[in-house]
C-alpha cells in the first residue's frame with residue numbers, strides 16, 4: 691500500500707493540486723474557531739498548508755513518506771510548521787485531543803472504514819468537528835478519479851450505522867454529485883460523501 695502511494699506521489703507536481711479541497715475550504719470557519727487540527731491521510735498537504743497558513747496548529751498523518759516529504763518542503767516555503775506523523779492509520783492510536791479532525795479521500799478497505807470514524811471521534815475534544823469527503827460507491831460509474839474497486843469506496847448507510855453509535859452529533863451526512871478540479875487526478879463530475887460530525891462528550 692505504501693509503495694502504491696509512493697509511486698503515485700513520485701513526481702514534481704502536486705497530483706491533487708495545491709488548493710485545499712472545496713468542502714474543507716467551505717467549512718473552514720468551523721475549523722478556525724479553535725486551534726489544533728489533525729489531517730488524516732493528508733498526502734502532499736494541500737489542506738494542511740491552507741489551515742496552517744490561517745494560523746492553526748496542524749498535524750498531518752499519512753502512510754507515504756514521498757507525499758510527506760513534499761508536504762514538509764512546501765510547509766517550509768510557506769514559513770509554517772506542520773507536525774508530521776508517518777504511519778498507517780491502522781497503527782495510530784489517538785494520544786491527544788484535537789479541536790478538529792479532517793480527512794479527504796482516504797481510500798480505506800471496508801474493514802478499516804469503521805475504524806477511521808471511531809478513531810477520529812475518539813481523537814476529538816468535546817465540541818470538536820470531524821469534517822471529511824470520500825468517494826461514494828457510485829463513483830465506480832464516474833471517470834473523475836478514485837479507486838475502481840468497491841472495497842475502497844464508501845456507503846452512506848454504513849457510515850450512518852457507524853457514527854450513530856459514536857459520541858457525536860451528525861451535522862451533515864450526504865451523498866452528492868460535485869464537480870472536482872483537483873490536480874490531474876480528480877477532474878470532473880464525481881459522487882462523493884460529505885460528512886460533518888461534532889463531538890458531544
Ligand SMILES: C[S@@+](CC[C@H](N)C(=O)[O-])C[C@H]1O[C@@H](n2cnc3c(N)ncnc32)[C@H](O)[C@@H]1O
Pocket residue numbers: 691695706711730731732733734735736751752753754757777778779780793794795796797798
Ligand atoms: C487519494 S490520496 C488523498 C490525499 C489527500 N487527503 C488529498 O486529498 O489531497 C490518499 C492518501 O491516503 C494515504 N493513505 C492511504 N491509506 C492509508 C492508511 N491506511 N494510513 C495512512 N494513510 C493512508 C495515501 O498515502 C495518500 O496520501
